[in-house]
Amino acid sequence: MGGDDAPEMIVEGAAIAHDRAPHAKFILFGDEARLKPLVAARGGLTAACTIVHTTETVANEDKPSQALRKGRQSSMRLAIDAVKDGTADGVVSAGNTGALMAMSKVVLKTLQGIDRPALCTFIPTLRGECVMLDLGANIECDEDNLIQFAMMGADFFRTVKGVQNPTVGLLNVGVEDLKGNETVKNAAQIMRDVAMPFEFYGFVEGDDITKGTVNVVVTDGFTGNVALKAAEGAVRMFGRFLEAAYRESLLAKIGYLLSRGALRSMRESLDPRTHNGAVFLGLNGIAVKSHGSTDGQGFANAVTLTINMVEQDLIARIVDDFVQYKFDTVLQQKAAIS
């Protein structure tokens, strides 16, 4: 029931995702009276869908604490509960981000060895896509948080992209060792000195995000949130200026018509819908946040990403990295260094 055009957009997204992955089953949580006709109108979707009825929802204005206390029968909470009890393999929501993060954390619990889960998403770059985390789950982070983000981000990139040894960069105001605050300097020192389960590139700067310098960009939730939105805002401004330029004269309009096809593929690769789906990494379960303002196509992309993570067993890979071997090693080696 979450998102600007829910539940219509959600059902449309499920239908598109169903076409792409006919073996996947969907459980829709929400008002059955509204959902049932929407699903019925989508032909093949009926057989792949179960509806769990509830009239309660989490509103966009609800504070996470409110949602936690009062929202136990909300569509969002029931969906997360379904992941907890194994009925579902993952949850996708286009609703209230803070509530989704708080509820997921309380219900699914944080994985052993991870202090704080982090929000992570794909970002278009000149060389394909990178992932960046944290995007706002943790406003203040210490060096251990950043190193854990690096490990989770590398697992995520490896799992979804099939790249065995992803490169990880730590976001900073310069690339020299002396730059930045103590937190990033310490985190970089450890990742340089200790054998990590990824290739540590070193520091990267804000423009390296879209250059595609590294596969995984690691930063605290304050900087990550601001940087992502600053980049999105800049792309939107460019797009508006471009539209205005095409409207400027008849000649420009004709030029636009001729270039339309080529421009469409460019727009697609920069379209937020193409990169939709922020993953809440570090939990014992898969929880994905879709943009609230996306459409069915965008929501389907978040669902497809979720299916991909389930099928590639992302959680098991993170558990393996953190619990069984590698993060213990990091901590031991860190202790040995200091």
Added chain:
Amino acid sequence: MGGDDAPEMIVEGAAIAHDRAPHAKFILFGDEARLKPLVAARGGLTAACTIVHTTETVANEDKPSQALRKGRQSSMRLAIDAVKDGTADGVVSAGNTGALMAMSKVVLKTLQGIDRPALCTFIPTLRGECVMLDLGANIECDEDNLIQFAMMGADFFRTVKGVQNPTVGLLNVGVEDLKGNETVKNAAQIMRDVAMPFEFYGFVEGDDITKGTVNVVVTDGFTGNVALKAAEGAVRMFGRFLEAAYRESLLAKIGYLLSRGALRSMRESLDPRTHNGAVFLGLNGIAVKSHGSTDGQGFANAVTLTINMVEQDLIARIVDDFVQYKFDTVLQQKAAIS
């Protein structure tokens, strides 16, 4: 002598700035043997130019501390000294940013009432230009620093743009009062409660920078540096994708040719050269950093900005705000609140 194409680019910039402001005089610091023929080749410039010879320069790799110790006869240091002793009204350099900041701070000194100078620049937005500070001079900032940045930024915007009551926003991960770290929450509380010499808008998010939501965006140097570079990187990516789209087919190429004029004006408004010149605010003197990779046109814009600040007497306006009246009031009222 600073900048990728110096000193040719510097002299070209001086010539363009001279055309715009024929009353302005230029002192060029550097190798006379190289500068003299360049100036002579620029017709009218000779009468407006003095050359102060030195062969020493600050290199891009020099650490600020090195430059301070060893660079006393460098072109950069002599230019800053000229502002200190009143020979020049302001200094513009395309050289080493860290060295320029360190030297300017030591030589020109910080104004009374200001704890830390900040780096500030214009940024294109959907509604014209905004200014943002700090862009990297101060990696960690407390609430007093942020409030001082807000005052200096407002003075800068007012002076250069002639807007009497600029709006100021504090960069954060959300707009609600509860969002963010203690530093931004405390700073916002004070600016809401106390009569400030500007209109405090409240919190803004990363995408508000290019939306033009406020005239002045205030943040710590870490976040500001990353956000500005992330936005610049995103614009550059968009531009590259656009170029690639136009090369995609003959039709697209023809479309480009027809739209060329309109696209040119768009590019100009997003061109970093158009917005060139980061001002080091809070010093007892005007110090401006030009992009090192700019051309004569871009350098001329930084020079013109400097002339503008000198003629509008920016320093006196900041002194007025901080020393004579307003910042004392802020501190008193803040003490009364807490």
